[in-house]
Amino acid sequence: MNNFLESIMNRDPAAKSKLSIILSYPGVKAIFFHRIANFFAIAKFDLIARMISQFSRFLTGIEIHPKAKIGKHLFIDHGMGVVIGETSEIGENVTIYHMVTLGGISPSINSEDQRGVKRHPTLLDNVVVGSGAQVLGPVIVGKNAKIGANAVVTRDVPENAVMVGIPAKNVGTTTEEFKPYGITPNSDE
DSSP states (O other): HHHHHHHHHHHHOOOOOOOHHHHOHHHHHHHHHHHHHHHHHHOOOHHHHHHHHHHHHHHHHHHOOTOEEEEETTTESSSSSSOOOOOOOOOOOEOOOOOEEEESSSSSSOHHTTTTTTSSSOOOOEEEETTTTTTEESSEEOOOOOEEEEEOOOOOTTEEEEEEETEEEEEEEOOOOOTTOOTTOOOOO
């Protein structure tokens, strides 16, 4: 837990103390409840798992399916409106900003044919997903990749790529500090 809180302190200049993170960060609460819901989902108590995840959604505005696989040190910054689908997989040290969807692209018909099929994204280690971005389908986002605000990703993303736009295009590599909101102080563009 201490390493998790330290990882948030390192990524969020607004984090003033570990206690404030525990008490006031909705992403921390959502991950806490996800761990409990995931335990019940793995044990095949699906209804209990879904009830816990929906309670968490009510409290935090963040919806994480109980069967989603989440690695260490996920930081959901602000969090309102984040949706993480059932077959999503998230690596270590990933940062997700508000209004992000890790969703599927399959139509809501023939549900029986879609059960047990990978339908949602995989984010590898150290990925940053900017606010409002949509990462859709069973795509793989490579290590250290950065997804800009409001980008729509529907294809695999290489390691260290910077993806922006609709549809998202690779505009470079993460050789310098990434600006998740796409602007810098004193920017005229």
